[in-house]
Structures are given as structure tokens and as C-alpha cells.
Amino acid sequence: MLLDNHGRKINYLRLAVTDRCNLRCFYCMPAEGLDWLSRRELMTYEEMLRACSLLVKMGIEKIRITGGEPFVRKDIMQLLTALSKLDGLKELSLTTNGVLTAPHVAELKRIGVRSVNLSLDTLDANRFFAITRRDEFASVMETMEELLKHDMEVKINTVVMAGKNTQDIIPLVELTKNLPVSVRFIEEMPFNGEGHSYSGIVWDYVRIFDEIRQTFPDIQKVPDPQYSTSYNYSIPGHKGSVGIIAAYSRTFCGTCNRIRITPQGTLKNCLYDDGVLNIKDLMRLRISDTELEQTLRRAFNTREKDGWQAEQKRLENPNFHESMATIGG
Template identity: 40%
Template sequence: MFDKYGREIDYIRISVTDRCNLRCLYCMPEEGVSMVSHEEILSYDEIVTLAEVFASLGIRKIKLTGGEPLVRRDLPWLVKKLKVLPGIEKVTLTTNGLFLKEALGELGEAGIDGINLSLDTLNPEVFAEITRRRGLDKVLEGFYEALKYPEIPLKINCVPLGREDQEVLEIAELARHYPVHVRYIEMMPIGLGRQFRSVGEEELLKQLREKYGTPSPCQEKLGNGPAHYYSFPGFFGKIGFISALSHKFCGSCNRVRLTSQGFLKTCLQYETGTDLRKLLREGASQETLKRAVEQAIRDKPQSHRFGEKDTGEVETHMMSQIGG
């Protein structure tokens, strides 16, 4: 599938729920958001049906997201169903890790191809402030359990908030001591994220260089998306950056998102896309669904315009509602 700017779209992030067991400062208000009813959320069978359509059009990689995907029951069943679809090469998962330890066995049996663990600090008190919940010990239990499955690549996602007590360089220690990749993700000005300073890649690289020495750019591709990586002396894993603001990568964007309510979203900044749930529940044929997806992909915006004065219509939903 190609959009009108010649970008090949082969990666989709599928949200399975808008619910989450954390209340991270940049993602959700302390009191949470109004959750939609279960009837409004795509069923697993509906997700599989749409995934068949996506695969037939050239989607090769699927990332399951939320909210927190592991709060939804029987997620390994969905992984297993997606894994056997013709054309699907990878099914991966992003999680906050609270339920990871218990889920890993079944996820491994289902054939999960990779796990991204969101972890913004190793300080228990700061973790409780950022997430408005306690549970760093549970997340770390999940991390150490995941290390027992070397066939499942593990990445750590950290969003720097510009606060010193977050001690984001401590997260890099995980890549120094273990065979995991740590990625620093710039804060996106979506929802509550607009309230925080985006810590740029150069700022972090300077700190990392001062502490660990001169890095070497990594040429190999280590994932589905836009992260680029560096090797640091003595590290088992790599340090990566997803820098949508300071290193805009829209020209090579290969992704779209499917929200938990079945809206195919083609750019994080805008509310453009198409309502596939409506078509699906009205009994649309596979051909009709294909045409709707193809049209949405063709109309994918050329780029985001975060930071510009006139950005046009922008996304009004929280990140938990969009699908991360």
C-alpha cells in the first residue's frame, strides 16, 4: 500500500482497549477518562477480520497497544489468530508491564515477536508520581521475567519529562547490563502531553556521551518504526531515539493506527481517517472494506505540523484513547 506521497504503509498499531491500570501524567487525567462501553470496542473477531483486510493490502507488521492491552482478557488468543494470517510477519506488544510477568508464558506460546515495555523511571517514588499508582516492583518483575525469554526481543520505552528526579540516564543502565534496547521518546504535544517540555535528542545524547563515552550510529534496522540507534562502549543493548519533533521523520512514515473503536487513523496529529467499525457492523464486504482502507491511506497527511502556529484541525483525544 502506498499513499499519494509514495510512502509504503506496512505497519499498523492496533489498540485493543482504551482502559489502563495507570494514570500517567502525560497520558490521562488523575480521575481517568470516560471509558466507552464494551459494545463500542472492537471484538477480537472484528480485529482479526480487519487485520485480514490490512494484510491483503500489504500490512506486514502489527503492534498491539491500549490503553494497556494486558488488561483485556485472552490477549494471547488474539496474538495467535493474528500470527497465522497470510502476509503478517510480526505481531508485537507494547505494555506498561504491571501484568507482564503473568502473561509472558501464554504470549510466548502464542508466538509474540517482541515486547516494548514502557518505563519512565527506576525511582519508586517518582514512578508513583508519574503514573499516580504504585507498582514499579511489579513492572521490574515483568522485566526480569521477560529476560528469561531471549527469543522474544525486549525494548524499553522511556519518555523524558524534563524533571531531574526522573533520572532518565538510569534507564540506559538497563541496556548496559542486559541485552535490551532502550529508546527515548520525545514527548508528543497530544492531550496532556502539551503541558510538558519535550526533551530533545541532542540534549540526551550530550548527557549520555558525557557519562558513557562516544557512541557509534547503528546502521541495522532494529524494529518496525522510526527509531534510530547508537552503540555505546560496553553496552549489551543499544540506545535508540524516537524524535518526532527534533528529527521529523514524516517523509519515511510507514504506519497507521486502528483505535479500539475501529477508527483507522492515518496521522497522530489529525483526526483524519475512516470509521471501519461502522462499515464492518453494517455488513460491508471485504472489497468495500479494502476500498475504504485504500482511500484513507491515499489521503494520509504529508506530515504533522507540531510546533507550527497554524496546524489546522488537530487531534482532541487523549493518547490512551488513540492507541499510543
């Protein structure tokens, strides 16, 4: 079992396989994209597999593959297949924007992926284009249909943004009436890749819930799973469920069980920290697994108490407004 310096269990890794994305969502990056990492700067699949294998032996039980967009990286199914075979790994899942995912759903199911988070900020094709700067709404909806057809657990991730998609909150909740999906509304975070100041959010988790309750007054709180980052709800008569993630308010830090590895190999103990070490660089120095494990354990014993403390420490050397694509969504 892995424990941090606050006694919290660490059993969940979010691994970003690329910083590249085929959408240009304005809340994540500028319209022209980012200065993409070169191939040399990225972790190789072999390095990712080595790091994951060691971390699973140390106590990681769940791995979620993120990006950027995972499916823009060539041969991603090869990595997923190899990870699915790791002895001791209990759950392999991924987060995708759904643009390129539909043709791979059957294979994902075959290798044991049971849950997919689908990023979808609106059910309106025009607003989708305005938010993502790409005309790919139909592809995303096709992916959702394929996932449901193959009985995959589908979680729809929606970033709530003032003046952009708040009118989609109720239609997305209504989606749960006839479909067995979990729609999770996420507070907007300051990782837009543009470097300008971020003064906080207008739509926090309290306001999002109040908006839903006005239309669905019989919405009911249900028990949150262990380590849940979302407040979870059900509506009588609905097949699906609703969640609200206080990603900016950071109300769930006290039970945080996750670590992140960015596409370039940076280990992050917290979404809001600046990274604690670079695993890729250590492996390229031909460090042994024993030495790497010792280094990782030391890093896990330096975790901040919460995201606010991590952010404050990071602001001492500000580079705060990077993109979620470079962090790992």
C-alpha cells in the same frame, strides 16, 4: 504492496485494543482517568480480526498491539493467538506497561511474539509512583525479568519529561551495560487528555543525546533499520543499545510506513491526524471485504506529507489534546 499518495510503503499496523489502563501516568491522562469507551463503542475481537486479516492480505506485514494497556482487556490472549495465525503476517508484537504481563510471557513466546515494548519512565520506585500514580513498580520489573528469561527482544520506552525523570536518563542507559535491552528515550508529546495548551518540549532529541554523551563520550551511531522511528546508538562494552525517538520533532515522517486503528475503530494515517474513517462502523453496516478494501485504499491515498501538516489540518477543528490511551500508544 500498499503505497500511499506520497509513494511510501505501508506495511505496519498499530492496533489499540482498549482505551483503558491500570496506570494513570500524568503525561497521558488526568488522575481521575478518562471517560472510558463503552463496550458497544469498542471494536469486538471478531471485528479486529476481520480488519487485520484484510489488511494483511493488502500488504500489512507487522502488527503491534497497543492500548491503553492491552492486558486489561479480557481474553486478550485469544486475539493474539488468532492474529499470530494470519497467513502473510511476518511479525506480531505488543506494547505494555508490564503491570499484568508477567504471567503471559511464556504463552506470548509460544505463539510467536518475539518483541515486546515495555513502558518504563524511571528505575526509581518513588518516581514511578509519582509519574504513574500507582504503586506497581515491582510488577513491571518482574515482567522485564520474565521477558529476558524467555529470550524475548525487550525495548524499554521512556518518555523524557522536564522536572520529572531526566535524572533517570543515565541510570537507564547504564541498564544496557549488562542486559540485552534497547532503551529508547521518547520526546514528550501533547496527548495528555487534559485539554490544556502544549507549547512544545524542553528535552528534544538533541538535548537527550547531549545528556547521554556527557557520561558516555564513546557512544557510537549505528545504522538505523529501514522505517526506524529512532536514532540508534551503541556504547562499547554494553550488551544492549540506546535509541532516541523524535516523536514531537517528527524527523522520521518521510519514511513513515505505519497506520493506526484506535479502540473504537478509527483509522489514523498519522498519529497527529484526526482520523480518516471508522472501520468498525463500516463493518457494522455489513460492508463487504471488497468494498472495505476499496475504502481503505482511498483513505491511504489521502495521507498528509508529515505530522506537522496533519497537525495543522487537525487544528482547524481542534480536539488536539486527547490521551494517547484513546489514540493507541
